[in-house]
Amino acid sequence: MDPLPLAQALIRCPSVTPADAGALGVLAEALEALGFKITRLQFGSPPDGPVENLFATIGSGAPHFAFAGHSDVVPEGQGWSVDPYAATVGNGLLVGRGAADMKGALAAMVSAAQAHVARNAPGRLSFIITGDEEGPATFGTDRILDWMAENNHVPDMCLVGEPTSVRKLGDCIKIGRRGSLNAWITVNGAQGHVAYPDRADNPVRRLIPALAELQARVLDAGTDWFSRSNLEIVDLYVGNPATNVIPAQAKARLNIRFNDSHSGAELAGWIEEVVSRHAPSSDVKIRISGEAFLTEPGALSALVAEAVTAETGVQPELSTSGGTSDARFIRRMCPVVEFGLPGQSMHKVDEHASVDDIRALARIYDRVLRLALR
């Protein structure tokens, strides 16, 4: 099955998070025609919901392989050379919002599923598709996984179709991602005249050594699959316009990108301890946007790499770079890797994917299924 018409039909649904605009219906119809059992899952309430999600499955027993992805897209923004929802094809490129991230990949998955069904292959194949990956993701994949666990749908392995390729299709498979933590630090003091420091308490004097200690720590030396964790102070604010006033408050903000030798909670505890030791009168707010995770290179990554090389001749790099994705939820369920189209144009104007790449991706996914389900 040529994945191009389905990719176009999906792009023609302007499913900007949290709108579905018919996208999951298009997908459900294509999968239903192949014999999949479809479950539409609606979670949440305003303002972050309700969110439309879809679970589809065919076959039974083991192994159970799952494709995962999202049908939502980021807003189109200004300055497109074509209608972002017309799914224009020209010069070998499919142009439209979601072409790369990740409606092209969804179509390639369905194409691979069609070949799988036609083969009468053993095992079970499922689709885990959310309408909220680009948004808060509160009522998306995380909630589908809860539902899957409650209903005995936990797969043995999962491939997420995010656009992981960098320069050409096949050059990069993601086997994990770093975690991310943001901290907002506010140190309170007592305002006063600079000439009478004993009658004031300068918060800057407390904030600076706290930040110096945080920044001086070597968090780790990196691991086999991750670069070293890094703490970056990204903002400092006092906002004192006077030369003769000791300010009452000083603030800082920092971000840590951390590998799997740390947890968000451990780093949060460390930051709180250091800041409160230097500045007992302080307030620290911490948000962990994702924990680090790694699917150790093994059966699943080897299988995907083998399929990539067989179809493209490219030896993929196994990488843990980049931001977070829904794989951060799936990792608690089963081994997960991410592989998809080149992503240079994702979230940009004139987002596009090469038609040849979408077709080659369908062949790669097909080969993945042939290796996984036999």
Ligand SMILES: [Zn+2]
């Ligand atoms: Zn995406």
